[in-house]
Amino acid sequence: MTPEDFAPDVLEEAAAAAETARASDSLDEENTLKRDFVRKVRALLDAGEDDQVYDLVEPLHPADIADLFELLDADERPLLAEAITDLMGSEVFAELNDHVRELLVESLPAGEVADIAEQLDTDDAVAMLEDLDHEDQQAVLAEMEPEDRAAIETALSYPEESAGRLMSRDFVAVPEHMTVGDLIDFLREGSDLANEFWEVFIVDARHHPLGTCQLSWILRCPRSIALTDVMKRDQTLIPVDMDQEEVALRFQKYALISAAVVDGDGRLVGQITVDDVVHIIQEEAGEDVLLLSGAGDGDINEPIRMTIRTRLAWLVVNLGTAILASSVVGLFQGAIGRFALLAVLMPIVSGMGGNAGTQTLAVVVRALATNQLTSSNTWRMIGREFRIAMANGLALGVLIGLGVGLVFGNAHLGMVIAAAMLINNLMAGLAGILVPVTLDRLKVDPAVSSAVFVTTMTDTTGFFSFLGLAVLTGLA
Known part of the structure; x- marks a missing residue:
């Protein structure tokens, strides 16, 4: 053979x-x-x-x-x-x-x-x-x-x-007066058509999209049927200036394979396909995580100087917030001097508050990015996070309070650290949702600077509540 x-x-x-x-x-x-x-x-x-x-x-x-x-x-x-x-x-x-x-x-x-x-x-x-x-x-x-x-x-x-940067101009659009047979002949005879496409866009005389026909429909319909009788009129149109993250959310929400991109006058200028959106979803998801940490693009192929510049900028900001938190501790130098055990235990309160705030922050930033959190359910989300923070704060407060009371034989100290743990967890829960929501309302990317604000608030609240309660209750 x-x-x-x-x-x-x-x-x-x-x-x-x-x-x-x-x-x-x-x-x-x-x-x-x-x-x-x-x-x-x-x-x-x-x-x-x-x-x-x-x-x-x-x-x-x-x-x-x-x-x-x-x-x-x-x-x-x-x-x-x-x-x-x-x-x-x-x-x-x-x-x-x-x-x-x-x-x-x-x-x-x-x-x-x-x-x-x-x-x-x-x-x-x-x-x-x-x-x-x-x-x-x-x-x-x-x-x-x-x-x-x-x-x-x-x-x-x-x-x-x-969307204008993301879209491809290789698409197939035909006038509304065509029949299925006309379209099949056009696709077979066309020499300069797009190499790959899944649907055909039907447009009017002004090149405004009227609907779409999937290739599977075209192949299964009789040649004499008009395209306007078989096309899908309900379509998702993407404005040319829409942010790519919002484009990805549209594809995810409506399970799109491709979508028409229109200019300010509503004319069809391109299409976006799902293979482009997969890359965008991956990029945006990784970008938000890296922005929360202040690590820049996080690309190991990024030039070292650029990486150093990006990370150092955020580390300098964090240095400023650390100085602010330490100034709170400075207000209680006398109390710490009289009862040195406070210096040993206060990082526990601030550290746990920071962890709790980071958990809430990650959930909220993701919810904002995926449009799960909107103005319609913000207050419900705040109430939800407050209840979670209350439950976690009580549980952690009881654990640390009993542990400190037993280890150091000081019930008074155990109750103070338990109360401080509850207060700081409540602050962490509220800050973790209020900070990113506020930044989002101000048109600032909440993933960029939320972590700095939340960490500062939990550190200062943790130190102030623990040391302040120690002074107010006569412990130190």
């Missing part, structure tokens, strides 16, 4: 199996590149054996090639790019980490960058060019075809992290 005797799908499966077998030498059971493989690539790059590097990397999937770039040191990445120039297609660039991609793009001639950008979807091309210096960006745009350049320049004119 000859290869022509096999069905195309059989040949494709055989090719895929061979590809998998060749890649198995480079990937471990967790589908990540093996350390020995990366070490071998490094050694060959150092030896200048570009042909052998090419042979090693060629079987890899574009996503694995992107991972290889991220695993290499910064000075090794341009060497790898030179060795595997033929493999550095649009699929690899689309998978690269932002910081790694920026480094590679800056090291390539403007013409090569333009060729790669023209192969990418508009959203991926924008992601590749948006972080370049203005001069480098203009140099690349000047090398591009007028149509592609106009599309990217338009996308770059929209705000960062907006």
Whole structure:
């Protein structure tokens, strides 16, 4: 038998199996590149054996090639790019980490960058060019075809992290007067249609979207049926300036596969698909966690100077709040001097309050980010967190109070620390919800600075309540 005797799908499966077998030498059971493989690539790059590097990397999937770039040191990445120039297609660039991609793009001639950008979807091309210096960006745009350049320049004119930056201009839209048969003929004869799409947008004469037809409907309907009779009129339209986080929430809420993007006049200008949104959900979820800690982007490929600058800024802010908390302790120096045991126990009160506040803060920031917490249920949420804080404070107060009373043989000290623990937990619960909600109402990202405020409030309340109660009750 000859290869022509096999069905195309059989040949494709055989090719895929061979590809998998060749890649198995480079990937471990967790589908990540093996350390020995990366070490071998490094050694060959150092030896200048570009042909052998090419042979090693060629079987890899574009996503694995992107991972290889991220695993290499910064000075090794341009060497790898030179060795595997033929493999550095649009699929690899689309998978690269932002910081790694920026480094590679800056090291390539403007013409090569333009060729790669023209192969990418508009959203991926924008992601590749948006972080370049203005001069480098203009140099690349000047090398591009007028149509592609106009599309990217338009996308770059929209705000960062907006639907306009995220959307793709590769979509299929047809007039409302078509029948199913007309549409099928149009899709078969069209030579410049989008490569991948799941639904067709139906538009009026002003290019306003009227509805959508999924491909499965089109294939199952008689040719004579008008599109207006089978299209889905109820659709989710995405404004071009909508924040990408809100876009992701729309996709999640309405279980969308794709959605039309419209400009200020309601005209269809692009579409967003679920594969783009998956990346956004992942980025936004990780971003909120990192912002709460003040760790910046948290990207291990981020330049060290940028990371130091971001982290140091928040550490300086935290230093200021720590000084504020210590000033509260300074008000009670005399009491601490008379009863030194207070200095031993007061970090317990502030520390537990900080932990409780962080728990509430994490829940509230997530609820705000996913639109679970709105103006309609804010007071119910406050009441809920207050009851939780009361229960936790009572439980922790009883535990620490009994423990301190038994260990140190001082019931009075046990009651003081128990009361302080309850007070600080109540403050932690209220601060954990009121601070992010207030910042959100003021149009400030609650994930950015909430932790600083909440920690300051729990530390000062913890020290003040414990030491103040000790003084008021005559303990010290």
